[in-house]
Amino acid sequence: MLASQRQERILAAVRADGAARVADLVESLDVSDMTVRRDIAELARAGLVRRVHGGAVAPDALGRPTDEPGFDAKRSWAGPEKAAIARAALATVEPGQAIALSAGTTTYLLAELLAGAGIPDLTVVTNGLRIADALHGAAGVEVILTGGVRTPSDALVGPVADATLASLRVDRTYLGVHGLDASGLTTPNLAEAATDRALMACAAATTVLADHTKWGVVGLARIAPLDDIDTLLTDDALPADARRHLTGADLRLVTTPGAAT
Structure with a gap:
């Protein structure tokens, strides 16, 4: 699987659930922990996700001071x-x-x-x-x-x-x-x-x-x-x-x- 394809799947997971864990992505993508972390870093640099300990969340998660997530x-x-x-x-x-x-x-x-x-x-x-x-x-x-x-x-x-x-x-x-x-x-x-x-x-x-x-x-x-x-x-x-x-x-x-x- 190409890096762009992995990153598309990571982004889809974050958009669907609001967050994605590294451990879950390693299993679903069948790649190493380091590969997933690199992909998350690339998505974060592009502003598409926000990195947190153990995974990624949507970029606007816990964002504006008036936002109240469900x-x-x-x-x-x-x-x-x-x-x-x-x-x-x-x-x-x-x-x-x-x-x-x-x-x-x-x-x-x-x-x-x-x-x-x-x-x-x-x-x-x-x-x-x-x-x-x-x-x-x-x-x-x-x-x-x-x-x-x-x-x-x-x-x-x-x-x-x-x-x-x-x-x-x-x-x-x-x-x-x-x-x-x-x-x-x-x-x-x-x-x-x-x-x-x-x-x-x-x-x-x-x-x-x-x-x-x-x-x-x-x-x-x-x-x-x-x-x-x-x-x-x-x-x-x-x-x-x-x-x-x-x-x-x-x-x-x-x-x-x-x-x-």
């Missing part, structure tokens, strides 16, 4: 890293706790794990429709859905959601974010930023779940500064500049091993 598009980005972060988060949930899960793809993976974990007497507050579905019928789990206005990422936001959260108190909020940098956590949606702040305010502690591709991404609406969170759970592909900023912040940084690529 749930299914975001779910395909950094999947192995998100799964590892969700497993690490699961290990911190204890029987009898009340916790909150914000809407998001990594928090959704945590919800799927919680549904099968059998943790007794667990209460989960969420503004995520997908999360509520994942936990529906799970043994020992009571689910409280906030209500509110639905966003493209299947979050419920706005005054109804905020008022519900203001009336509750939980042990810990697990918060997914669109982006983070030295100035803090951001999202493209103004109403979602307010609801995320309400999720943080109702909790004794906040753990942010964010894979390495979120670093340097800036949405229109600021949620909170880094010092307002207690723990950041990410993966070990986090860039060196991010580690320097986060080491100086008043938070606990936990990195999970990245998946082989």
Whole structure:
């Protein structure tokens, strides 16, 4: 297969799913890891994809500060890293706790794990429709859905959601974010930023779940500064500049091993 043909197939995969992993491309194209990485580099130089650790995403993925990708598009980005972060988060949930899960793809993976974990007497507050579905019928789990206005990422936001959260108190909020940098956590949606702040305010502690591709991404609406969170759970592909900023912040940084690529 010619390089141009491989690159056309890589580009088609990225356009279809929003992202493509090196490991999957190696298998589907029957070429070496190095060949796939060279092809991705060529496509990136042409502005057709954006390189990320372990693969490529669409060039406008997590792009303009007002862009809000849908749930299914975001779910395909950094999947192995998100799964590892969700497993690490699961290990911190204890029987009898009340916790909150914000809407998001990594928090959704945590919800799927919680549904099968059998943790007794667990209460989960969420503004995520997908999360509520994942936990529906799970043994020992009571689910409280906030209500509110639905966003493209299947979050419920706005005054109804905020008022519900203001009336509750939980042990810990697990918060997914669109982006983070030295100035803090951001999202493209103004109403979602307010609801995320309400999720943080109702909790004794906040753990942010964010894979390495979120670093340097800036949405229109600021949620909170880094010092307002207690723990950041990410993966070990986090860039060196991010580690320097986060080491100086008043938070606990936990990195999970990245998946082989």
